[in-house]
Structures are given as structure tokens and as C-alpha cells.
Amino acid sequence: MNRLHAPASVEPAVIGFSAKVGLAGLARRLHGQAPDYLAPPELAFWQAVPSAKRRLEYAGGRLAAKLAVHALRRWQGQAPRPLAELPVLPLPGGEPRVRLPDGSEYALSLSHAAGLACAASFLPAWRLGIDLISQGRAPPHDEAWCHSTESRYSVSDRAISWAVKEATVKTLGKGMGPVFREIRCWRDAQHRWVSLPTQLMDLRKRFRYTLFQSSPYFICIASVQMETI
Structure with a gap:
């Protein structure tokens, strides 16, 4: 728990x-x-x-x-x-x-x-979205679902990206579709970043993301206050 x-x-x-x-x-x-x-x-x-x-x-x-x-x-x-x-x-x-x-x-x-x-x-008063995905799963990465930059990610990073994106759209109540594709998730050596679509960019700093590794799964939880969305 x-x-x-x-x-x-x-x-x-x-x-x-x-x-x-x-x-x-x-x-x-x-x-x-x-x-x-x-x-x-x-x-x-x-x-x-x-x-x-x-x-x-x-x-x-x-x-x-x-x-x-x-x-x-x-x-x-x-x-x-x-x-x-x-x-x-x-x-x-x-x-x-x-x-x-x-x-x-x-x-x-x-x-x-x-x-x-x-x-x-x-x-x-809050909205949360949770998503669970196998660490070794390679989610679909065609143009219908994913940002063009994600195709070069490793299988593990692609799985995390998918979990982060799905948790985000659940939080937004948007469902799968254009918003899902336009969310870009990437990382540098120390951090993982999420870039929301342009029309939602003002919400970016209001989100909190928690990523659990419970082998062989990744679990991502996204949260934001209701009054901010």
C-alpha cells in the first residue's frame, strides 16, 4: 500500500x-x-x-x-x-x-x-491517473499514438513513456487520442520530463509524477488538483 x-x-x-x-x-x-x-x-x-x-x-x-x-x-x-x-x-x-x-x-x-x-x-478535489505496464513490453510506436521522437527509445524507456502518457490522459479525462500522441516524455541523465500539448502547457508545472518499479512492472501515478484543470 x-x-x-x-x-x-x-x-x-x-x-x-x-x-x-x-x-x-x-x-x-x-x-x-x-x-x-x-x-x-x-x-x-x-x-x-x-x-x-x-x-x-x-x-x-x-x-x-x-x-x-x-x-x-x-x-x-x-x-x-x-x-x-x-x-x-x-x-x-x-x-x-x-x-x-x-x-x-x-x-x-x-x-x-x-x-x-x-x-x-x-x-x-484531486485527479489521479494510474497506469501499469510490463518493463519488457514494447508499446506500439506508430504515428497514431506516439510522438515522432519516441521511436528511438529503448524498450524500457518506451514502456515508461507509455505509462506516463496514459497516466496523464487519465488524469486529464481525455482518453486515448490526439492528446495522448502529443504528450512527449523524455529524460536526461538525472531526470524524466513530460511535455504536454501546447494547449495544455500551462498545466505542466502543476502535475506531479510518481514512478514505481515493482519488477517486472512500472507503475506511474500522475496527479493534479481539480481546480487547475
């Missing part, structure tokens, strides 16, 4: 928590049974998924999300609730969210890669 802090440019504060779940271990735990931590609407969705692989990814993503929300609520001093009472349901735009009867609300970002699911839960 990782605690996520606000950038140094604002008053230091915890804004959320991230969690990850190994899918192989989860599969052994479930033994093909329905996860007991799913709320009824989640369970109905899980049962309707035809692919066993996709059901496991869904179950892992929901477990990671609920663990992250549980940790954030614990930090807030809230009374613990069973995970089945923390329903992760999509907003009309598709963004996952936990909304409780007492008015508590927790925003979420989820990601999957081979064998692992991860999620970040955060306070709605």
Missing part, C-alpha cells in the same frame, strides 16, 4: 492511497468462486463477463480499488466497512467511483497488466 501526497507547491497533505493485487494469488484464493467482496451490482457485472481472464482482471481491479479506499478511509478516521459495502461503480462518463450512503465519495483510477491489477483512490 502506498500513501500519495500532494505536491510540495501546495500545503503537504495525503490525497490518496494506491494498492496492487497479484492475479495468480487471487485466482488460487477464489478457486473459481464468485468474489465475496463484490457488491450486488459488481457481482452482476462479473457474472456477465464471458472470459475467465477478464473476470479475474475485474475481480483483481475491484479488490485493489477497495483496498485503496479502505486505506484512505482509515487515514480519515472513518469506521471500517466490509469491502462488499464499498461498491466501485462507474459514473456516466465511465470513471470509477465509490459513493456511500453517508455522502462519502472516493475517486479512483485502475490499471491492469499481465498478472497484476492496481488502483489509486483519492479525494475528489
Whole structure:
């Protein structure tokens, strides 16, 4: 479990928590049974998924999300609730969210890669985007998705670039498309830099990026205050 802090440019504060779940271990735990931590609407969705692989990814993503929300609520001093009472349901735009009867609300970002699911839960005053990618994966680098300079990167740097870009567009709520391609990620000997598209350049200094190496994965989390986007 990782605690996520606000950038140094604002008053230091915890804004959320991230969690990850190994899918192989989860599969052994479930033994093909329905996860007991799913709320009824989640369970109905899980049962309707035809692919066993996709059901496991869904179950892992929901477990990671609920663990992250549980940790954030614990930090807030809230009374613990069973995970089945923390329903992760999509907003009309598709963004996952936990909304409780007492008015508590927790925003979420989820990601999957081979064998692992991860999620970040955060306070709605912020936006976070999380992306998980295998370190040895060579993402597509055609002109439909990537900046022209990225084609010469190593496989590892291309993987990091992809994770950073996807975390950024999740934070912006832009989805895959022209903005994704126009984000340029590169590094020098000591630092990694992100260059947003021209129309978003004024946001560049307001973003914070955290990169975890959890072999054989990279996990990138991007964050920005809602009022700045």
C-alpha cells in the first residue's frame, strides 16, 4: 500500500492511497468462486463477463480499488466497512467511483497488466491517473499514438513513456487520442520530463509524477488538483 501526497507547491497533505493485487494469488484464493467482496451490482457485472481472464482482471481491479479506499478511509478516521459495502461503480462518463450512503465519495483510477491489477483512490478535489505496464513490453510506436521522437527509445524507456502518457490522459479525462500522441516524455541523465500539448502547457508545472518499479512492472501515478484543470 502506498500513501500519495500532494505536491510540495501546495500545503503537504495525503490525497490518496494506491494498492496492487497479484492475479495468480487471487485466482488460487477464489478457486473459481464468485468474489465475496463484490457488491450486488459488481457481482452482476462479473457474472456477465464471458472470459475467465477478464473476470479475474475485474475481480483483481475491484479488490485493489477497495483496498485503496479502505486505506484512505482509515487515514480519515472513518469506521471500517466490509469491502462488499464499498461498491466501485462507474459514473456516466465511465470513471470509477465509490459513493456511500453517508455522502462519502472516493475517486479512483485502475490499471491492469499481465498478472497484476492496481488502483489509486483519492479525494475528489484531486485527479489521479494510474497506469501499469510490463518493463519488457514494447508499446506500439506508430504515428497514431506516439510522438515522432519516441521511436528511438529503448524498450524500457518506451514502456515508461507509455505509462506516463496514459497516466496523464487519465488524469486529464481525455482518453486515448490526439492528446495522448502529443504528450512527449523524455529524460536526461538525472531526470524524466513530460511535455504536454501546447494547449495544455500551462498545466505542466502543476502535475506531479510518481514512478514505481515493482519488477517486472512500472507503475506511474500522475496527479493534479481539480481546480487547475
